[in-house]
Amino acid sequence: MSAQPAVAPVALQRMVPPEEAARADFYALLASLFVGPPAQELIAHLAAARPIEGERALARAWLGLTQASAAMDSDAAAIEYDELFAGVGKARVSIFAGYYTGAPARDHPRIRIQAALAGLGLVRDPRATEPEDHLAGLFEVMRVLVAGVPGRPAASLADQKRFFEEHVGPGATKFFAALAVFPQANYYRHAAGVGAAFMALESESFLLV
Amino acid sequence: MKATKTTNRRNFLLAAGLGGAGVAVAVATGTKAVGGKKAAAAAGQPSGYHASEHILKYYKTTEV
Numbered sequence: 248m249s250a251q252p253a254v255a256p257v258a259l260q261r262m263v264p265p266e267e268a269a270r271a272d273f274y275a276l277l278a279s280l281f282v283g284p285p286a287q288e289l290i291a292h293l294a295a296a297r298p299i300e301g302e303r304a305l306a307r308a309w310l311g312l313t314q315a316s317a318a319m320d321s322d323a324a325a326i327e328y329d330e331l332f333a334g335v336g337k338a339r340v341s342i343f344a345g346y347y348t349g350a351p352a353r354d355h356p357r358i359r360i361q362a363a364l365a366g367l368g369l370v371r372d373p374r375a376t377e378p379e380d381h382l383a384g385l386f387e388v389m390r391v392l393v394a395g396v397p398g399r400p401a402a403s404l405a406d407q408k409r410f411f412e413e414h415v416g417p418g419a420t421k422f423f424a425a426l427a428v429f430p431q432a433n434y435y436r437h438a439a440g441v442g443a444a445f446m447a448l449e450s451e452s453f454l455l456v
Numbered sequence: 457m458k459a460t461k462t463t464n465r466r467n468f469l470l471a472a473g474l475g476g477a478g479v480a481v482a483v484a485t486g487t488k489a490v491g492g493k494k495a496a497a498a499a500g501q502p503s504g505y506h507a508s509e510h511i512l513k514y515y516k517t518t519e520v
Binding site: 264297305451 | 461468469470471472473474476
């Protein structure tokens with residue numbers, strides 16, 4: 248008969264404060280909205296989401312997205328997504344950070360992002376097919392840094408700030424500004440509004456780090 | 457000083473509305489990850505980016 252261990256190892260998971268969890272949720276939402284056409288379930292949940300109280304720009308943009316979601320379905324969203332970000336040939340609105348921040352042949356943003364990810368101990372999922380500077384991927388990285396994942400705690404605010412300011416904020420802010428005024432953007436204009444308001448909040452909050 | 461900054465940042469985020477459950481509810485289902493078309497990206501689940509193997513080993517050494 249083999250002896251059972253008297254104690255089992257315990258892995259402690261740090262609690263994420265509500266405001267940090269909300270940041271991670273925003274990044275998850277933005278990643279989901281821009282990695283591909285949104286699923287009907289996501290649109291339905293957005294349509295039923297409660298208003299956000301507080302800072303006016305984010306609350307107003309959130310209200311716009313939830314109201315637009317109530318009038319949207321996944322088929323129409325898929326058509327708009329393809330029209331804006333995929334399309335045949337050149338996309339109407341680039342979804343790559345490098346497009347907005349300058350992408351020289353040498354030291355391309357993707358190379359710098361790869362180095363930053365390695366420094367943070369993160370690796371890409373081998374199933375990922377999009378380049379590292381795809382904004383949905385960068386939002387996903389921020390979500391992981393903010394909330395952590397099983398087996399990995401959240402990154403320090405200093406690391407979050409560095410990655411945001413070097414690889415996410417500048418490109419994402421220009422992307423959302425371009426998308427918000429693009430004539431063919433309908434549903435995604437509202438997604439851009441939320442993204443722009445959230446990026447502004449993030450930029451300002453990192454000044455307090 | 458550090459504590460004041462942390463408190464200020466927290467108050468700033470809470471005042472901005474980050475702290476409610478509205479977004480969490482919205483992303484709790486029906487989302488997709490960068491890593492794969494069918495993978496979930498909802499908060500708290502593995503996604504397109506994950507900790508590399510040697511980092512996970514390092515964290516193991518820090519557990520109490």
